[in-house]
Amino acid sequence: MQISDFLLPKDKVAYIASAATMLEAMEVLENCHYTAIPVIDEEGKYVGTLSEGDLFWKLKQTPGLTFDNLNQVKVHEINRRIHNESVSIQAHLGDMLHLAADQNFVPVIDDNGTFIGIIRRRDIIEYYTTNITD
Incomplete structure (x- = not known):
């Protein structure tokens, strides 16, 4: 077995660009039904994970930030706790x-640090459940 055997490729993964807005990030999370997504920079490198909680805390801790002006905050400006x-x-x-x-x-990531996809814990568990247990 290799890591590539578990890879869900980038073109099938919900992710967000670090230059995207907070509003765009909320829409991606809403549409994909995940609680966290990878953040990719302009060069395609993985730079972190953005969670619903990160968005919540940014909204709570930023005076004057409302649902009406979320498009003024860039993802790279949001502190990520995880x-x-x-x-x-x-x-x-x-x-x-x-x-x-x-x-x-x-x-x-590949040898250049470029984001190429994810491995979901669920897929690992399903593989071992199917192939290891009776």
Whole structure:
């Protein structure tokens, strides 16, 4: 088994650009029904994970910020409380499994640090349930 065997490729993953607005991020989260998504910079590099809680705390802690002006805040301006560590596509399977124990998904990067997809903890559990247990 390799990390690539579990990869959900970027074109099938909900993610947000760091230059996107807070309103766009809320819409992506609403449409994909996830509570957190990867954040990608203008070069395609993984820079962190944005969660619903990050958006909530930004709204709560920013005087004058309302639903009417969320398009004035960029994703890169939002403090992120959780940082899902990424794993290289070339890493050992054990490295990915270690991260998946604490993260709902593991962002996967190539040798240049470019985001290429995620591995969902759910997929790992389903694989082991199907292939390891009776």
